[in-house]
Amino acid sequence: xxxxxxxxxxxxxxxxxxxxxxxxxxxxxxxxxxxxxxxxxxxxxxxxxxxxxxxxxxxxxxxxxxxxxxxxxxxxxxxxxxxxxxxxxxxxxxxxxxxxxxxxxxxxxxxxxxxxxxxxxxxxxxxxxxxxxxxxxxxxxxxxxxxxxxxxxxxxxxxxxxxxxxxxxxxxxxxxxxxxxxxxxxxxxxxxxxxxxxxxxxxxxxxxxxxxxxxxxxxxxxxxxxxxxxxxxxxxxxxxxxxxxxxxxxxxxxxxxxxxxxxxxxxxxxxxxxxxxxxxxxxxxxxxxxxxxxxxxxxxxxxxxxxxxxxxxxxxxxxxxxxxxxxxxxxxxxxxxxxxxxxxxxxxxxxxxxxx
Ligand SMILES: *Cc1c(COP(=O)(O)O)cnc(C)c1O
Numbered sequence: 001x002x003x004x005x006x007x008x009x010x011x012x013x014x015x016x017x018x019x020x021x022x023x024x025x026x027x028x029x030x031x032x033x034x035x036x037x038x039x040x041x042x043x044x045x046x047x048x049x050x051x052x053x054x055x056x057x058x059x060x061x062x063x064x065x066x067x068x069x070x071x072x073x074x075x076x077x078x079x080x081x082x083x084x085x086x087x088x089x090x091x092x093x094x095x096x097x098x099x100x101x102x103x104x105x106x107x108x109x110x111x112x113x114x115x116x117x118x119x120x121x122x123x124x125x126x127x128x129x130x131x132x133x134x135x136x137x138x139x140x141x142x143x144x145x146x147x148x149x150x151x152x153x154x155x156x157x158x159x160x161x162x163x164x165x166x167x168x169x170x171x172x173x174x175x176x177x178x179x180x181x182x183x184x185x186x187x188x189x190x191x192x193x194x195x196x197x198x199x200x201x202x203x204x205x206x207x208x209x210x211x212x213x214x215x216x217x218x219x220x221x222x223x224x225x226x227x228x229x230x231x232x233x234x235x236x237x238x239x240x241x242x243x244x245x246x247x248x249x250x251x252x253x254x255x256x257x258x259x260x261x262x263x264x265x266x267x268x269x270x271x272x273x274x275x276x277x278x279x280x281x282x283x284x285x286x287x288x289x290x291x292x293x294x295x296x297x298x299x300x301x302x303x304x305x306x307x308x309x310x311x312x313x314x315x316x317x318x319x320x321x322x323x324x325x326x327x328x329x330x331x332x333x334x335x336x337x338x339x340x341x342x343x344x345x346x347x348x349x350x351x352x353x354x355x356x
Contacts (some may be wrong), residue, residue, distance in 0.1 A: 008116040015110050018317070026313035027341060030331040032152070032182070032294045034212030036263060036335070038256070042247055050238050055245035060251035062220055064203065068192055070187055074228050075240050079181050082204040082221045084111045086144055086177060089234045091117045096143035101130060103153060103322040105179060108146040123323055128154045128288070130162050136169055145170065148179040150186060153319045153330045155290030157189050162318040167198050174312045175227075182292035184210030185264055189291070192222055207248060209293065210264055218248045267293045271333045277343045281350050285327070294332045302327040305349060314343040 002008045002010075018031035059070035066073070076082045087098065097118040100108040104124075120142065122134045128151065135145075145166070150157045167176055170224075180203055183190045195201055201281070206219040218240070219233060250256070271290065278284050278297060283305065286298040299305050302320045305331060309316055317330040333339070 003116050007175060008113060010278050012113050014105055022146055023315045025315040027279045027334065027338050028315050029334050030211055030315045032332045034263065035338060036088060038212050040250060042243060044243055046242060049288055051240060051242040058245045058249050059236040061249055065252060065257060066192060066222060068195060068222045071225050072119050072223060072228060076219045076221055077217045077239060078208055078219040079179060079204045079206045082219055085231050085234060087111050087115050087117060089230050090175060091115060093117060097141050098144045099142045103325050104148045105152045128156045130158055132162060135166060138270050138338045139170060142174050144175045144177055146177050146179060150182045150292040153296055155288055155292050155296050157186060163191060167201060172200050175200050175202055179204045181206050181209055185293055186291040195222060195224060202227060210262055211251060213251060218244050238253050240303040267333050268340050270336050274339045276284055281346060294330055296328055298328050302329050308349045309345055314342055314345055
């Protein structure tokens, strides 16, 4: 077996997704999903035929939502496939490198490892901002820079000025990839308006988070016609299953988008409610500012708190193993009743009798 498997695959640490971790409980606040299920009935009598390579109708619908021309969009199996495709299409082993900024989403590092591409990890500053000085000094052979905005698991947005500065000082042969998985919660902060100005800018989007369709596995790459054409070359022959694109089309109707926007406002309201309550617990040391549908908190004894919450059937995400995030836990924002349930469980830990 040792001889069968390439060394970089032997060494590979696969992504510890919420599903792979497999914790079970009553309430799941561990994967930043939407707490509401919006999927309508689905019927199809066309499954004997291969799907379109890219559904024109879906491109049109997402174009309308994102205000990016359909020719500049690629439909993918979620952001995760987008991260992978970019490395697959643009990186040469033993030559090109990818850069990212910890603590952040793990798949930039894992995808680089899968293709045995060298990684440069520039830690975020203690304020969770980008270290432009260090980025500038380490650009040698960097083919792709991944920025997650808003960042997971910290929840903050990066300064638009910093990202534009980076676009201005990197070579045109380095791609700046902005993972906007959570941008629907803060849509004015998208960098999509810069796509026409910078030929090396790529944006990743998904229906998994605010749109509440994580099971669909549908995402989008926004860039320019040339880059989309290159990515199309390395895409699988029939990448998007017909039920996926048809359900995605159904959910991108303007009426449904309005409903999603209503849900986004509810999540933001629930987040404010939860933050207000969290501030009253003495064992919570810090609540980091969040522009997404989750919050990161720093506590005394994160393991104990995590296990307490778990023992009451609520699953959140332990982030304490990540660079600079000792004793940090990440909580996805659920429905109001889930938030209240969590607060009740937290108040038991505090030894408080009552809430509100
Ligand atoms: C959840 C998440 C993803 C995965 O998105 P899919 O579209 O479901 O593949 C990608 N990036 C970040 C930052 C995420 O949090």
